[in-house]
Amino acid sequence: MLYVVIAYLWISILLYLLLAGADFGAGILELFSSKKSKRVTRKLMYRIMGPIWEANHMWLIISIVILFVGFPEIYTTVSVYLHIPLVLMLMGIIARGTAFSFRNYDAVKDQMQIIYSRIFVYASVMTPLFLGIIAGSIVSGKINSGADSFAGAFITDWLNWFPLSVGLFTVFICGFLASVYLINESDTEPERIQFLARTKNMNIGAFVSGALVFAAAGAENIPISQWLFGNQVSSTAIVSALLSLALFWFLMYKRRYGLLRILAAFQVTMIFIAVTYSHFPDILLFRNGKSISLYEAGDNHTIKALGWALLIGSIFILPAVFYLIYSFTERKIYPVYHEQE
Amino acid sequence: MNDFLAARSQMALSLGFHIIFSCIGMVMPFFMAVSHFYWLKTQNIVYRNITKAWSKGVAIFFATGAVSGTVLSFELGLLWPEFMKHAGPIFGMPFSLEGTAFFIEAIALGFFLYGWDRFNRWFHWFTGLVVGISGLASGILVVSANSWMNDPSGFDYVNGQYLNIDPIKAMFNPGWYQEALHMSLAAFAATGFAVAGVHAMMILRRKNINFHTRAFKIAVIFAAIAAILQPFSGDKSARYVGQRQPAKLAAMEALYYTGNSVPLIIGGIPDNKNKKVNYAIEIPGLLSFMVNRDFHSTVKGLDRILPEDQPPVAITHYAFQVMVGLGMLMMLIAFIYLSGVIFQKKWRNSKWVLRLFVFAIPTGFIAVEAGWTLTEVGRQPWILQGIMRTSEAVTPMPGIIYTFYLFTAVYISLAFAVIFLLYRQIKMVGKIYDIPENINLQKN
Ligand code: HDD
Ligand code: HEM
Ligand code: HEM
Numbered sequence: 001m002l003y004v005v006i007a008y009l010w011i012s013i014l015l016y017l018l019l020a021g022a023d024f025g026a027g028i029l030e031l032f033s034s035k036k037s038k039r040v041t042r043k044l045m046y047r048i049m050g051p052i053w054e055a056n057h058m059w060l061i062i063s064i065v066i067l068f069v070g071f072p073e074i075y076t077t078v079s080v081y082l083h084i085p086l087v088l089m090l091m092g093i094i095a096r097g098t099a100f101s102f103r104n105y106d107a108v109k110d111q112m113q114i115i116y117s118r119i120f121v122y123a124s125v126m127t128p129l130f131l132g133i134i135a136g137s138i139v140s141g142k143i144n145s146g147a148d149s150f151a152g153a154f155i156t157d158w159l160n161w162f163p164l165s166v167g168l169f170t171v172f173i174c175g176f177l178a179s180v181y182l183i184n185e186s187d188t189e190p191e192r193i194q195f196l197a198r199t200k201n202m203n204i205g206a207f208v209s210g211a212l213v214f215a216a217a218g219a220e221n222i223p224i225s226q227w228l229f230g231n232q233v234s235s236t237a238i239v240s241a242l243l244s245l246a247l248f249w250f251l252m253y254k255r256r257y258g259l260l261r262i263l264a265a266f267q268v269t270m271i272f273i274a275v276t277y278s279h280f281p282d283i284l285l286f287r288n289g290k291s292i293s294l295y296e297a298g299d300n301h302t303i304k305a306l307g308w309a310l311l312i313g314s315i316f317i318l319p320a321v322f323y324l325i326y327s328f329t330e331r332k333i334y335p336v337y338h339e340q341e
Numbered sequence: 342m343n344d345f346l347a348a349r350s351q352m353a354l355s356l357g358f359h360i361i362f363s364c365i366g367m368v369m370p371f372f373m374a375v376s377h378f379y380w381l382k383t384q385n386i387v388y389r390n391i392t393k394a395w396s397k398g399v400a401i402f403f404a405t406g407a408v409s410g411t412v413l414s415f416e417l418g419l420l421w422p423e424f425m426k427h428a429g430p431i432f433g434m435p436f437s438l439e440g441t442a443f444f445i446e447a448i449a450l451g452f453f454l455y456g457w458d459r460f461n462r463w464f465h466w467f468t469g470l471v472v473g474i475s476g477l478a479s480g481i482l483v484v485s486a487n488s489w490m491n492d493p494s495g496f497d498y499v500n501g502q503y504l505n506i507d508p509i510k511a512m513f514n515p516g517w518y519q520e521a522l523h524m525s526l527a528a529f530a531a532t533g534f535a536v537a538g539v540h541a542m543m544i545l546r547r548k549n550i551n552f553h554t555r556a557f558k559i560a561v562i563f564a565a566i567a568a569i570l571q572p573f574s575g576d577k578s579a580r581y582v583g584q585r586q587p588a589k590l591a592a593m594e595a596l597y598y599t600g601n602s603v604p605l606i607i608g609g610i611p612d613n614k615n616k617k618v619n620y621a622i623e624i625p626g627l628l629s630f631m632v633n634r635d636f637h638s639t640v641k642g643l644d645r646i647l648p649e650d651q652p653p654v655a656i657t658h659y660a661f662q663v664m665v666g667l668g669m670l671m672m673l674i675a676f677i678y679l680s681g682v683i684f685q686k687k688w689r690n691s692k693w694v695l696r697l698f699v700f701a702i703p704t705g706f707i708a709v710e711a712g713w714t715l716t717e718v719g720r721q722p723w724i725l726q727g728i729m730r731t732s733e734a735v736t737p738m739p740g741i742i743y744t745f746y747l748f749t750a751v752y753i754s755l756a757f758a759v760i761f762l763l764y765r766q767i768k769m770v771g772k773i774y775d776i777p778e779n780i781n782l783q784k785n
Binding site: 051052055057061062065066068069070073075076077079080087090091093097098100101102107154299301306309310312313317320 | 419425739
């Protein structure tokens with residue numbers, strides 16, 4: 001059962017990265033677009049993301065619940081040493097979710113819209129940035145359980161170049177996912193070309209920030225090459241990601257949009273496999289060389305019960321989630337009732 | 342304020358904030374399901390407008406509830422890591438099922454809010470109902486986690502170790518049923534009174550009377566029934582607290598000395614120094630009766646509880662008084678209204694009855710906050726009754742006071758934003774939904 005629980009944890013985090021990542025990305029795109037294209041992004045975003053954003057964010061809740069029920073050591077250690085970036089990420093989550101809904105549901109559309117939008121776009125950058133920082137710090141081996149100063153225990157664990165560059169990388173990945181996702185949802189060719197251009201920019205951004213991750217790792221003596229190329233699974237995943245990236249650019253050049261979305265998700269999944277596989281099972285590394293392993297899970301009965309709860313829960317959840325996503329992405333012509341607004 | 346107090350205040354603030362939104366999120370879907378049902382059955386456009394107007398308001402509350410709930414699931418670890426390390430695996434069961442319930446709720450909400458005129462009408466109606474059912478289920482589950490903190494079970498505590506963990510038994514701990522029942526009724530009463538009151542206010546202002554009268558009627562029925570049942574369920578809770586958490590019972594009744602034929606006291610100012618309560622009204626023997634169903638039985642007072650294990654008396658006592666007082670008031674209003682309905686009296690729609698409901702807008706939510714204060718403060722100094730002290734559970738990180746200020750500022754701004762948005766929604770009802778009923782609208 002432990003493996004079932006670990007698999008659910010892994011899949012939940014991956015789905016959060018892919019689905020909520022595209023969601024954050026839409027906000028990131030809005031930040032980097034001109035006034036006119038902002039309107040297009042926004043229109044598409046409410047049509048596509050509106051119905052599903054809450055469901056997308058549930059993957060985070062599921063991951064957290066799995067962590068604190070199944071792996072309390074990891075959950076509490078992260079909560080103690082990474083308190084500050086976690087709080088900042090929560091601020092991002094609060095600001096983003098509320099601003100998104102307020103903007104849509106405010107009965108009067110006036111100057112307030114500008115304020116909601118501003119909060120929404122900045123929070124859309126901040127949340128994945130800190131998510132990346134947190135993920136980067138967990139694996140970077142800088143968590144200092146023996147520190148004797150405030151800064152040593154609660155700040156230098158995460159305020160380093162490596163976590164920061166992982167955060168930046170995450171932001172670009174999110175923007176990339178969103179722009180790819182929206183290419184196919186656009187109604188007109190000019191819109192599509194616009195999203196294509198942004199896909200290219202975001203992809204280049206991800207590439208550059210990925211290089212930064214390597215540079216930062218080098219400077220901070222983090223053995224990232226060994227993580228990514230030191231075992232067959234990870235290196236195969238990285239090579240597949242690179243190959244599919246080449247195919248991706250080729251298809252973009254040919255304007256064949258159908259496969260792009262799948263390729264983008266594939267690349268992100270491969271990167272995720274590469275990093276997680278090389279760390280398994282020791283996902284939380286301390287400065288003194290110790291680590292917490294996923295095998296040090298909580299109580300056995302609990303893991304069993306949790307595993308069953310997840311299996312049974314997914315019978316209800318998975319079909320419903322996919323039907324939801326399917327219903328709102330498929331571009332049927334609906335007999336729309338026009339409201340008086 | 343030290344870090345420990347700051348952590349407790351931050352927890353209380355976040356929960357006190359979240360509970361308002363979760364009550365609304367649990368209950369409004371049922372109100373909407375009723376009006377939606379009337380619309381589908383009668384094709385009276387007013388009901389469709391009510392459903393839509395409510396669902397727009399509710400979307401705002403849902404988003405706020407969802408983000409504040411997300412914050413809570415992190416805060417448990419951010420503020421109480423020592424507690425979560427041991428408690429997580431034991432009381433995690435309701436939380437993991439709750440995760441499923443939230444998920445279903447969020448999915449159904451997507452279908453419901455964005456699915457107008459897109460799906461089969463009854464499928465659409467059903468998704469709205471699912472939102473309510475899964476919301477209520479998640480409320481019940483999370484309260485079962487809380488009742489486990491009040492009355493831990495499902496494990497053996499031996500020499501500081503948590504052994505023989507049985508997460509299912511922990512979930513169905515002896516207190517879960519009372520607490521879940523009481524909380525669910527509270528959610529219906531609080532939300533029902535608030536919604537009914539707002540619509541009553543609009544009727545009094547003679548705005549869109551048809552719209553507001555029908556909305557009022559849906560909300561008030563739920564509110565009245567819940568308010569009448571609530572004191573009975575509260576009595577059950579009190580009896581349970583008397584058996585399992587005598588310290589909390591003694592504090593909420595400010596009972597300093599153990600005795601027989603103990604009176605129930607109403608109001609009063611507890612005087613901790615001299616161990617007595619001033620200016621209280623006493624009803625002889627009633628507390629003995631409430632706890633043991635015997636007017637002459639013994640009730641444990643604070644003198645039987647070690648000083649270091651005693652909860653703060655004054656806060657717990659006042660919280661209990663506020664809750665019970667408002668509960669009685671709400672029950673009275675509910676009786677008045679329901680008897681008007683049953684005997685078909687004209688006065689049930691008169692101005693003074695409507696004014697009564699306007700006056701009662703905040704009562705339910707104040708009672709909810711008071712009830713939670715009683716439950717949580719009355720459990721002190723324990724975070725896990727009898728096993729772990731709150732002070733042992735708190736995070737080692739200093740400077741919690743600053744995150745407390747941060748969260749306070751954020752929640753206050755959010756509260757203002759939500760009120761502002763709601764005000765605008767209500768103001769716009771006239772513009773958006775005030776259509777003469779004889780206009781022939783295309784069927785959906
Ligand atoms: C509309 C709200 C409301 C109303 C009218 C009442 N309550 Fe209540 N009460 C709550 C809302 C609430 C609550 C906020 O929902 C609590 C907090 C924890 C819980 O499960 O319910 C609660 C807790 C609570 C507890 C503590 C349970 C525990 O700690 O385990 C007791 C003893 C009572 N209530 C008793 C009563 C009595 C005797 C009432 C008589 C009128 C009453 N309540 C009305
Ligand atoms: C499942 C539900 C809940 C859980 C798991 C929970 C958990 C906690 C925890 C861990 C603390 C900190 C330790 C303590 O001071 O006891 C706390 C404190 C507190 N909680 Fe709850 N709580 C729940 C529901 C609520 C709700 C809905 C409220 C609503 C108002 C609430 C009000 C408070 C208050 C007022 C405190 C501070 C106690 C004090 O300062 O003495 N709790 N709760
Ligand atoms: C420690 C305590 C708590 C935690 C960790 C918690 C966690 C959460 C989370 C993560 C969500 C977001 C779900 C979504 O996105 O839809 C949520 C929403 C919700 N919570 Fe809580 N919660 C707590 C206390 C409570 C209590 C005491 C109740 C009710 C009695 C409650 C009832 C609800 C309901 C009904 C929702 C649905 C969303 C809404 O109505 O806005 N929660 N909670």
